[in-house]
Amino acid sequence: MSKNCNFIEKLREVGLRPTKQRVKMCEVLYNREKTFHFTINDLVKLLSEKMNQKISLATVYNTVHAFEKKGYLKEISIDSHKSYFDTNTSAHHHFFDEDTHELIDCDESDIDKINIRKNITGKKINSVEVLVRVASDNQTQK
Amino acid sequence: MSKNCNFIEKLREVGLRPTKQRVKMCEVLYNREKTFHFTINDLVKLLSEKMNQKISLATVYNTVHAFEKKGYLKEISIDSHKSYFDTNTSAHHHFFDEDTHELIDCDESDIDKINIRKNITGKKINSVEVLVRVASDNQTQK
DNA sequence: TCAATAGTTTAGAATTATTATAATGTAGAT
């Protein structure tokens, strides 16, 4: 979904009722310049800051999964312990900052197209994604 | 750890007491031809099949994490909902079969070396790993 | 306009994976 789009209309278009919770979540998720990467916890915190009435945790989960199913969010696996989501649903690569636990999108130009030479019989490739883990390069004095 | 190595000696070398639970876990994990990819659940099932006395779940977790800390297991993130481990601790890429939830190692020759053009100030690259998701290519008849 | 209805929200309970606790057991040293 694009910044400053009419979320009420957009939700209707994809067959989701434009409730105030969903509209507010759209605003928080999509009214921004750049891709947003978040955990459910991040999102709950943001929502409680930006809304007078709190949205229930169950609704946040329901809505995130509803948006994911409609193709407006994508789940990213970087940590086996919690789920990360991404408002950029296209195929793309990531940097993951192991200090801050932040995800950063790669541009097309950052990494060449990956060429897969192996073929698994009877299987087709659904996605090819690179994860670059980075961390502070401060050395402990030697 | 290599196949048919002396696990008792090996454990001692790295400062882990060679208890019967640890030795049995070594056998199950490392006495095989190929890399072993598993979840804790897989491992518990295997162990209970191959051992008369059962190993407690807490011990399985403790031991897996002990082996990971010593560099004999590596955690792989493909699914935010459970942890996968890998007896191949070197830097390498994976195929993930979304039908069977099986991980398959890539060889060096399967994917060219990834060239990262982007640089994140003050951060060094710890790892670059590719995950290729595959699934059955049966089409629903058109 | 205003019920009827289907879809939505919600609090709280349930489930699942994982970690912590603390009592018991044991490998290796003396």
Place this chain on the structure above:
DNA sequence: ATCTACATTATAATAATTCTAAACTATTGA
């Protein structure tokens, strides 16, 4: 054989997520 630090274990605790069922509401069409 005894000691002691380290390990194992059952169980409880925690954390993330999903389920449930009752209350609520957006939309429809009489």
